[in-house]
Amino acid sequence: MMNTSAPKPDAFDKLLDAFVEELQAMSDEQALDGADPAAMEQEGKALLQRAQDAAGRRRLAGAREKLAQQKDSSTRELTVSAVSAQEARRFLEQAANDSRFTIAARELKELSDEEVLRRYAKLKRLESDQFRDDQS
Amino acid sequence: MKSPVPEDERLSPQEVDARLRAFTAADWAKARSLARLAAAGLLGWSGDDLLTEALTRLQEGRRVWRRDVHALVTLKMIMRSIADDAFKKQKYGPIDARVSVSTDVVADEAADGPVVEALSDQSPEREVDSRSQLEYLEKLVEDDEDCWCLVQLWAEGSRGQEAADQLGWDPKKHDAVRQRLLRRLQPLQDLRKS
Numbered sequence: 001m002m003n004t005s006a007p008k009p010d011a012f013d014k015l016l017d018a019f020v021e022e023l024q025a026m027s028d029e030q031a032l033d034g035a036d037p038a039a040m041e042q043e044g045k046a047l048l049q050r051a052q053d054a055a056g057r058r059r060l061a062g063a064r065e066k067l068a069q070q071k072d073s074s075t076r077e078l079t080v081s082a083v084s085a086q087e088a089r090r091f092l093e094q095a096a097n098d099s100r101f102t103i104a105a106r107e108l109k110e111l112s113d114e115e116v117l118r119r120y121a122k123l124k125r126l127e128s129d130q131f132r133d134d135q136s
Numbered sequence: 137m138k139s140p141v142p143e144d145e146r147l148s149p150q151e152v153d154a155r156l157r158a159f160t161a162a163d164w165a166k167a168r169s170l171a172r173l174a175a176a177g178l179l180g181w182s183g184d185d186l187l188t189e190a191l192t193r194l195q196e197g198r199r200v201w202r203r204d205v206h207a208l209v210t211l212k213m214i215m216r217s218i219a220d221d222a223f224k225k226q227k228y229g230p231i232d233a234r235v236s237v238s239t240d241v242v243a244d245e246a247a248d249g250p251v252v253e254a255l256s257d258q259s260p261e262r263e264v265d266s267r268s269q270l271e272y273l274e275k276l277v278e279d280d281e282d283c284w285c286l287v288q289l290w291a292e293g294s295r296g297q298e299a300a301d302q303l304g305w306d307p308k309k310h311d312a313v314r315q316r317l318l319r320r321l322q323p324l325q326d327l328r329k330s
Contacts, residue, residue: 011291012266015273016216018290018299019173020208022314025296028162030311031169033318037161044164047184048156051191058196 085113088120095123146200155207156191167211172321174215177272178222183321190214219269277320282313 009017023031032040083091092108108116147155159167171190172183190211193199199217201210270291277283282303289299300310 009293010266012269013216014293015270015287015290016170016174016212018293018295020170020206020212021295023166023170023208024206026166026314028160030315031162031165033165033315035161035165040161040164041159044159044161044167047164047188048159048191051188052195054188054192055195058192 083117083120085116088116089113091120092116092123141200141202145203147203149195149197152194152201155201156194159207163207166208169318169321170208170212171215173273174212174219176276176321177269178219179226181219181222186215186218187211189218193218277317280316280320282309283317283320286313286317 028037089108096108111119167187168183171187175181175183175186178186190199193214194201194210199214201207270287273287274284277287285303286299289302294302297307297310300307303310305313
């Protein structure tokens with residue numbers, strides 16, 4: 001069952017909560033405690049800029065990954081849908097001689113075209129996954 | 137798992153950006169003080185690292201800012217969550233955190249690994265992490281009895297005037313001790329980076 005209740009605050013949580021209240025109640029002068037306001041503002045803005053840059057990089061990386069996944073998926077679908085049962089059967093016959101896959105050649109003759117296409121798609125997927133693993 | 141915050145209760149990315157850009161020097165000073173405290177005892181993280189990571193997650197939209205919640209409260213919650221994840225990484229990651237290799241972990245690296253979201257925050261591990269952060273802080277102020285007492289009372293849940301009353305302090309003394317504590321936190325990041 002999922003836990004939807006608010007977490008029970010521990011000692012450090014309580015301490016942080018108290019500190020937040022203290023900070024909120026503090027005057028600007030107390031908060032700065034002698035620091036140069038202009039320098040503090042500049043440093044704060046620099047932190048914000050670093051965060052913005054990092055967020056941008058992460059968004060870009062996320063978008064690239066999503067696009068790569070989408071391309072991969074489209075390629076697979078295109079490949080599978082473009083072959084005939086005869087071509088798929090020929091591919092599986094060759095795969096039967098490949099030590100990476102376990103498929104008996106004699107089985108192929110007894111399979112329906114639909115099943116051949118299904119196995120072809122599955123094998124292509126495995127092949128593609130293996131290729132990706134080898135690349136990474 | 138927590139329920140998602142309804143769309144109309146959270147600030148939009150533009151609103152988040154506008155609020156952060158409107159921070160004054162004092163706002164930054166407060167946020168950085170809070171970050172230093174939240175990073176206490178966290179190996180390889182300075183307060184600024186933790187604050188930058190929290191700001192990054194807000195800008196990414198990975199963490200939300202509830203419309204009715206103060207900036208410091210929002211940042212505190214995000215930084216606490218990042219600190220929890222960092223503790224988990226230190227404990228269960230491939231690198232032995234007790235070995236001094238390098239403490240210069242950049243904030244970006246925090247997002248590289250899997251982010252673990254606990255179903256319950258009341259795990260024994262979290263209690264241990266919390267205790268170790270508190271112990272770190274206690275050690276930092278152990279030569280200042282007033283600061284030490286204030287830390288104890290805050291950790292027990294007393295706040296503001298209530299804490300001052302319990303210690304028999306007038307507002308002036310309370311303010312003075314609090315300022316000393318703020319200054320004690322200051323070297324936290326420098327110590328870790330040295």
